[in-house]
């Protein structure tokens with residue numbers, strides 16, 4: 490069994506240097522990961538090497554041999570990345586999704602893994618409410634039937650916002666028991682909703698992330714054909730949950746309003762697909778200050794648990810005052826859609842089209858330079 494003790498036997502405990510390789514897009518890294526916040530008995534110095542997530546390579550991990558790897562969603566963590574590394578004891582992903590991480594392999598290597606379950610559940614749910622009310626302001630007055638596929642942290646948070654607005658929820662989640670919101674079949678959600686929002690993990694029929702209810706291409710040509718033409722479709726889960734080719738054909742036929750925050754061939758997007766979407770944003774549904782800091786906090790807390798130290802930093806010490814209350818916004822049509830101007834994010838993405846596509850580099854740059862918005866307080 491691999492050694493999970495962070496203190497190398499050759500080091501005296503108080504001369505220990507802890508080396509962390511981290512995705513540069515993780516918020517407030519230096520605030521959370523330093524000698525004071527990790528406990529001086531574990532690290533007299535903390536070296537953080539920040540790298541763009543897509544540039545965290547097997548070669549880098551073999552050269553640096555860090556103790557800790559902190560990632561977001563764009564670094565696949567698997568045998569290929571870690572085969573020549575013998576030092577990593579802890580991998581933390583400051584994200585909800587874990588489809589990029591081979592957790593069985595990490596367990597085999599006795600490497601501890603932690604993610605940030607639920608960290609941006611309010612941010613993503615608020616993105617969805619804002620997109621619907623931006624596109625169809627009439628639903629301030631009229632009840633909407635909102636279909637939600639996947640009723641975990643984000644789906645159930647969205648369902649609660651919908652109920653607060655007087656909307657009806659049709660929810661489908663085959664892995665959870667029936668409930669007030671988990672009240673419909675997949676076919677019923679598809680056929681009977683005015684808007685459908687996807688909140689499932691990306692899973693497959695076999696291999697890593699396999700599931701008895703796989704979500705890869707869950708929304709395929711058949712599902713789209715069964716969906717009324719005026720139903721809005723919103724995907725802020727993972728791109729491959731929708732078959733992009735089938736989606737383009739369906740929009741050509743129905744002129745359906747479609748909102749995408751994630752894309753099957755992300756980070757590239759073709760101009761052809763983009764031109765057919767009503768709202769398109771560069772995978773930022775969860776990008777609020779609160780959502781990002783909560784993600785960092787959760788992996789910091791998990792590392793502290795491994796060190797057996799009490800966390801000393803709370804994200805609330807870093808957050809500016811938040812005066813935005815759902816109890817007020819939910820009664821004020823104008824203020825809610827101005828609170829988060831989703832069309833501005835859409836326009837910034839469209840401006841990046843060049844030579845028939847948004848390149849991966851431009852998509853990533855929009856995300857790196859994103860002005861983190863705020864969450865409203867539920």
Ligand SMILES: NC(=O)c1ccc[n+]([C@@H]2O[C@H](COP(=O)([O-])OP(=O)(O)OC[C@H]3O[C@@H](n4cnc5c(N)ncnc54)[C@H](O)[C@@H]3O)[C@@H](O)[C@H]2O)c1
Pocket residue numbers: 585586587606607609610613638639640641642643644661662663664665688689690691692700702703704707725726727750751772773774775776
């Ligand atoms: N766009 C963004 O910025 C952003 C931010 C956060 C998370 N995400 C994505 O959203 C996904 C959902 O997040 P969450 O916090 O709600 O996760 P979660 O694990 O809390 O909930 C996911 C739910 O989906 C259900 N599910 C699984 N397979 C299903 C199927 N075939 N049909 C219906 N339901 C199914 C599960 O039972 C679970 O309840 C994440 O996995 C991640 O990929 C995107």
Ligand SMILES: O=C(O)[C@H](O)[C@H](O)COP(=O)(O)O
Pocket residue numbers: 514542561562563583584585586587609772775776
């Ligand atoms: O799963 C998640 O939490 C999100 O998709 C996350 O917000 C995206 O992470 P990033 O692409 O910034 O690495």
